[in-house]
Amino acid sequence: MPRKKITARTKEKINKPSRASKKKVSVRGKKTDGRGRKIAARRGRKATAISKRRRLKPFRDIQLEKFVGNPIIEPDDSHEWESQYAFNPAAVYKGGRAHLVYRAIGASGISILGYASAKDCVRVDERLREPIYVPREPFEFNGKIFPDSKYAGSGGGFGGCEDPRITELGDRLYMTYTAFNGYPRVALASIATDDFLRKNWRWKPAVLISAPGEVHKNWVIFPEKIRGKYAILHSISPKILVDYFDNLDFDGTTFISSYHSSDSIGNDKRCWDCRVRGVGPPPIKTKDGWLVIYHAIDDRDPGKYKIGAMILDYQNPERVLYRSSDPILEPDERYENEGFKSGVVYSCGAVVAEGTLFVYYGGADTVTCVASADLNKFLRGLKVSGSVRIKKMGRLKQKRYVRH
Secondary structure, eight states, rough: OOOOOOHHHHHHHHOOOOOOTTEEETTTTEETTSSSSEOOTTTSOEEEOOOOOOOOOOTTTTTEEEOTTTSSBOOOSSSSGSSSSEEEEEEEEEEEEEEEEEEETTTTOOEEEEEEEEESSSSEEEEOOSSSSSOOOOTTTSSOOTTTOOTGGGOOOOOEEEEEEEEEETTEEEEEEEEESSSSSEEEEEHHHHHHTOOOOOOOOEOOOOOTTOOOOEEEOOOOBBBTTTTEEEEOOOOOEEEEOOOOOOSSSBBBBBOOOOTTOOOOOOSSSEEEEEEEEEEETTTEEEEEEEEOOOOTTTOBBBEEEEEEEESTTSSSEESSSSSSBBOOSSGSSSSSSSTTTTEEEHHHHHHEEEEEEETTOOOEEEEEEEEHHHHHHHTTTTTTTEEEEGGGGGGGOOOO
């Protein structure tokens, strides 16, 4: 019988080890399997093969894009109440529109709240001529001006309702904000969602929720119950602090005692966020956890407010899963450096619309701006490398944010 010709391919099949006969071999001191793939031994886990082809590379080019049409809201000289500054808006996405409740200051120096909206989330096509929320309570403004208060000067204001954050829960919108009558405390107001959308500004009277004798700002409410309780995030430095409640019907006699330190999370003075200021918008639920945007200052670049991001665990939001190793937003544009306070980017509102994250922020404590990113890419970059960078959104790219 003639012998069968052995080809190179046949030799490869003969020499290829079977699954049962695969053995770990050493290549230059590194453990590999029978196919030459590296084996990663993890503490407490069985060693598994890692394919080079599937190994993820750091996403160094994940970008949050500043809208080329910034600023999207500016002071309006024709309205005295918002003639000086219009900035730091809360944001809600309902009915195919981004609804913005922004802080406004006129010649009186008193902070009150105005309303604007944008169908495509970036171009404001509706703006009311009158404010929608004004100081009513003694803890918001008692008729005195406090230019000499050591707490005065937040955004140029001498009193009123500052820096709102809005969370939708059930059929109501809950708004936390800084109430300032010479001493800043956190207050809570609410309005029925239907009234808000119809522009019937029937707000439930506000109550203070931060404890007397404590200076606090930047408190936010989670948009869902956690372990069956309403949750309020009231500090992220030196650690995450969350309080839980059966309801949000504060009566003005129940308060949350909190603690805040500007030291970095982890106390690493080499980090860009070596002085943490506080939370920005309310947490956003994502497939990876609660996305929290926050403000911080780098002692190596003093005088500038920058913005970062972290992801908290769903059921245990006191646990940080991921945290940006670099700022996701920095004050490098003209409109972020020309105004009441140069070098400030400060966010109180963010929404997700059609898979895009829109972050609304104040520039130089004077105007309102927006930046955006594909949410999934943003989260992936935050998880893999923690490095998210900025670039200006080109005019052609604006089209992808228009709703039809």
